[in-house]
Amino acid sequence: MFSSIAEVTQALLKQQYIASDEIATVVFLAEHMGKPILAEGPAGVGKTELAKAWAGATGRELIRLQCYEGLDESKALYEWEYAKQMLYTQLLRDKLNQVMAEARSLAEAADALAKEENVFFSRRFLLPRPLLRAIMSERPVVLLIDEIDRADAEFEAFLLEILSDFQVSVPELGTIKATHQPMVVLTSNNTRELSEALKRRALYLFVDYPSFESELKIVRMRVPNLVPEVARQCVEIVQKLREMDLKKSPSVAETVDWAKALVAINAKHLDEKTLNDTLTVILKHESDVLRARRALMGGRRGMETGIR
Amino acid sequence: MDERVIEFIAALRSAGVRISIAESADALRAIQTVGVIDRERFKTALKATLVKEPADVPAFERCFPMYFGHEGPPMQAPQGLSPEQQQQLQRAIEQLRQQLQDLMRMLAQGQQPTREQMQRYAQRAGFSRNMRGGRQLQEWLTERMLREMGLTPEQLKEALEALMKQLKQQGMSAEGREEVRQTVQGNAESLREQVARFVGQSLIQQANESPRRQRIDDLMNRPLSSLSESEADELRNHVRRLVARLRSRAALRMRRGKHGHLDAKGTIRHNLRNMGVPMELKLKRRRLKPKITMIVDVSTSMRPVAEFMLRMMYEMQDQVSKARSFAFISDIHEVSMVFAENRPQEAVEIVLQTLPPGHYNTDLGNSLNTFCQSFADAVDHRTTLIIVGDGRNNFNDPRLDLMQALKARARRVLWFNPEPPYQWGTGDSDMLAYVPFCDAVHQVATLKQLADAIDHLFQHR
Numbered sequence: 001m002f003s004s005i006a007e008v009t010q011a012l013l014k015q016q017y018i019a020s021d022e023i024a025t026v027v028f029l030a031e032h033m034g035k036p037i038l039a040e041g042p043a044g045v046g047k048t049e050l051a052k053a054w055a056g057a058t059g060r061e062l063i064r065l066q067c068y069e070g071l072d073e074s075k076a077l078y079e080w081e082y083a084k085q086m087l088y089t090q091l092l093r094d095k096l097n098q099v100m101a102e103a104r105s106l107a108e109a110a111d112a113l114a115k116e117e118n119v120f121f122s123r124r125f126l127l128p129r130p131l132l133r134a135i136m137s138e139r140p141v142v143l144l145i146d147e148i149d150r151a152d153a154e155f156e157a158f159l160l161e162i163l164s165d166f167q168v169s170v171p172e173l174g175t176i177k178a179t180h181q182p183m184v185v186l187t188s189n190n191t192r193e194l195s196e197a198l199k200r201r202a203l204y205l206f207v208d209y210p211s212f213e214s215e216l217k218i219v220r221m222r223v224p225n226l227v228p229e230v231a232r233q234c235v236e237i238v239q240k241l242r243e244m245d246l247k248k249s250p251s252v253a254e255t256v257d258w259a260k261a262l263v264a265i266n267a268k269h270l271d272e273k274t275l276n277d278t279l280t281v282i283l284k285h286e287s288d289v290l291r292a293r294r295a296l297m298g299g300r301r302g303m304e305t306g307i308r
Numbered sequence: 309m310d311e312r313v314i315e316f317i318a319a320l321r322s323a324g325v326r327i328s329i330a331e332s333a334d335a336l337r338a339i340q341t342v343g344v345i346d347r348e349r350f351k352t353a354l355k356a357t358l359v360k361e362p363a364d365v366p367a368f369e370r371c372f373p374m375y376f377g378h379e380g381p382p383m384q385a386p387q388g389l390s391p392e393q394q395q396q397l398q399r400a401i402e403q404l405r406q407q408l409q410d411l412m413r414m415l416a417q418g419q420q421p422t423r424e425q426m427q428r429y430a431q432r433a434g435f436s437r438n439m440r441g442g443r444q445l446q447e448w449l450t451e452r453m454l455r456e457m458g459l460t461p462e463q464l465k466e467a468l469e470a471l472m473k474q475l476k477q478q479g480m481s482a483e484g485r486e487e488v489r490q491t492v493q494g495n496a497e498s499l500r501e502q503v504a505r506f507v508g509q510s511l512i513q514q515a516n517e518s519p520r521r522q523r524i525d526d527l528m529n530r531p532l533s534s535l536s537e538s539e540a541d542e543l544r545n546h547v548r549r550l551v552a553r554l555r556s557r558a559a560l561r562m563r564r565g566k567h568g569h570l571d572a573k574g575t576i577r578h579n580l581r582n583m584g585v586p587m588e589l590k591l592k593r594r595r596l597k598p599k600i601t602m603i604v605d606v607s608t609s610m611r612p613v614a615e616f617m618l619r620m621m622y623e624m625q626d627q628v629s630k631a632r633s634f635a636f637i638s639d640i641h642e643v644s645m646v647f648a649e650n651r652p653q654e655a656v657e658i659v660l661q662t663l664p665p666g667h668y669n670t671d672l673g674n675s676l677n678t679f680c681q682s683f684a685d686a687v688d689h690r691t692t693l694i695i696v697g698d699g700r701n702n703f704n705d706p707r708l709d710l711m712q713a714l715k716a717r718a719r720r721v722l723w724f725n726p727e728p729p730y731q732w733g734t735g736d737s738d739m740l741a742y743v744p745f746c747d748a749v750h751q752v753a754t755l756k757q758l759a760d761a762i763d764h765l766f767q768h769r
């Protein structure tokens with residue numbers, strides 16, 4: 001376990017994750033208090049990445065549950081491998097007949113069969129999904145419950161039960177309790193309000209777009225081949241775009257993609273043509289591209305000599 | 309420190325932030341974990357455990373410095389004055405005007421002002437018990453109080469000069485005087501900080517005496533049509549919270565009712581191709597999420613209720629398997645698409661603008677007629693049909709025949725009416741005539757009643 005917040009920052013950095021002091025503090029708290037982190041914020045600011053880096057930094061396995069509309073317990077927790085159960089009953093038919101051979105009535109036969117029932121509802125036929133895998137894991141894990149806001153409120157209520165005691169009861173097997181309490185990261189893009197009960201249980205972390213310095217560090221680290229001066233300009237422009245009233249602001253992921261694209265076309269500097277050609281990497285809406293062009297090019301004509 | 313944190317939590321609560329006991333306990337544990345030395349991390353620890361909604365961050369940011377402000381160095385006595393110089397300082401102060409004497413005891417001698425002293429200054433600055441307000445009021449009062457104490461830069465400069473003159477007359481050395489000057493300046497900074505904190509805390513304490521929660525509860529029980537625009541706004545902000553609670557209750561109920569039964573016939577039929585070996589199970593799932601069609605009267609008198617109804621139903625959408633909404637005054641229009649394509653705030657406004665109030669005559673009969681002819685598919689045996697209106701038809705034909713037909717087709721018919729029962733059937737109200745065709749009628753004049761009616765709707769799916 002981390003002994004200081006600075007250690008968290010360092011360990012995350014080794015995983016190529018630039019953590020703000022706030023992020024590092026919350027991770028430190030989560031470790032020490034054994035509480036889930038609920039990370040909210042715009043798309044592509046590194047919420048998912050945080051969970052990965054945390055797992056990497058602590059040598060835990062990362063188990064991920066991606067949420068979507070209609071996600072239910074059988075996809076999140078466990079299912080019986082019904083086909084396998086069927087196969088076994090077919091193959092064991094003779095054996096089963098023997099078991100029931102002595103029976104003199106239907107009721108007796110059913111009773112005899114019932115005695116053998118737990119053979120078919122044993123762990124052999126259990127298909128654990130991410131939540132159960134996290135609970136059953138022999139080794140400590142980080143459980144990432146990604147984009148919880150996409151799941152239904154109904155699923156959220158179910159999740160609450162799991163997060164409060166990290167045990168599940170499988171009627172046929174009894175209660176399974178976690179040997180190591182998983183460290184949990186829930187992420188949300190805030191497309192809908194989460195329940196208060198869930199929020200109460202978690203440490204809340206609002207992940208915002210990074211500062212200029214942090215974002216530059218991210219770009220330099222993730223795309224080391226980009227000309228440093230171009231990297232700086234990239235981040236400058238992205239930060240400026242985020243201040244504009246766009247349909248969709250560029251995310252960190254998009255800054256990184258852009259930087260990669262610029263390496264691919266071997267850009268030595270970010271002149272008007274290059275900017276024009278690659279703007280669609282960071283802006284996804286036609287109208288945003290137009291607005292950005294007007295704002296950036298308009299301003300850049302005067303600045304250009306300064307930049308080159 | 310714990311006590312201070314608990315006071316801070318009380319302040320947050322009175323600023324409208326919801327904090328449970330468990331969260332308070334978490335906050336105390338969290339600050340034990342990160343310690344109090346690094347102020348930013350201390351703040352992060354409190355924020356992560358107490359503030360779970362971006363909307364509450366401003367309140368947190370406003371309250372935090374008032375409870376955990378930079379203490380600033382406490383008031384200090386001048387260092388390194390000889391006993392004789394201290395005497396000279398004492399005598400010099402006594403030569404000043406009364407008001408300057410008080411000030412210089414604090415600034416030059418490092419005397420901490422008492423709470424009573426602060427309160428006196430505050431009163432003279434115009435602070436009163438029944439003042440309520442936020443940042444702006446705080447700044448204004450702080451400014452006035454500093455002036456009252458003689459701490460504005462100009463006043464301070466003048467006072468300092470007067471003191472220096474006296475010190476010189478008392479024969480204090482140049483180094484001694486320089487020492488005093490620096491002490492005064494340092495202490496003036498601390499005192500300004502203390503004043504700002506004092507004002508902030510006093511305001512928060514007073515706000516504590518009229519908790520916002522109480523106010524929201526009051527508003528919840530006031531007829532929606534009697535709200536001022538700013539009161540309505542306050543309630544609008546509250547709707548999401550309210551709905552979040554309704555939704556998780558509905559979701560929990562649904563969980564309990566879940567767990568499908570084996571559909572034996574379905575399983576056998578489906579597995580014929582496996583030669584009758586039931587390789588895949590078919591489960592009977594009770595269809596638990598209601599299918600809802602709303603018909604909402606958006607005429608002028610109904611507007612406040614209609615708005616809150618649409619708003620809440622929009623937020624409940626994920627608890628509904630299918631929702632269609634229709635707005636009417638004299639005739640009916642489908643507005644489902646508006647809700648699918650816009651955020652609730654905008655959607656409600658668009659709907660209300662599509663049908664501007666005024667010269668129309670409310671005519672439910674005619675609206676039902678159009679509804680049955682053009683939107684017959686909006687009601688089937690699984691649909692819960694909700695009519696939101698006061699049943700005042702301007703003496704037009706209520707078209708009870710159509711109501712009867714709808715009742716026969718729908719799973720349930722509910723009516724939400726803002727008027728109290730004793731007004732039903734008076735004047736142009738056809739409400740009593742409609743009642744026999746409803747499975748339930750709810751009075752929904754207030755947000756509380758509306759919320760209860762909606763909760764009820766999800767209880768009996």
Ligand SMILES: Nc1ncnc2c1ncn2[C@@H]1O[C@H](COP(=O)(O)OP(=O)(O)OP(=O)(O)O)[C@@H](O)[C@H]1O
Nearest residue numbers: 016017018043044045046047048049218252253256
């Ligand atoms: N702090 C960071 N340090 C290093 N890389 C980062 C950081 N933040 C974001 N990134 C980069 O941005 C990419 C996108 O981040 P990620 O997918 O985690 O975002 P997200 O917030 O989960 O987005 P979404 O809401 O779309 O799922 C990462 O793959 C990584 O390259």
Ligand SMILES: [Mg+2]
Nearest residue numbers: 047048146187
């Ligand atoms: Mg993600």
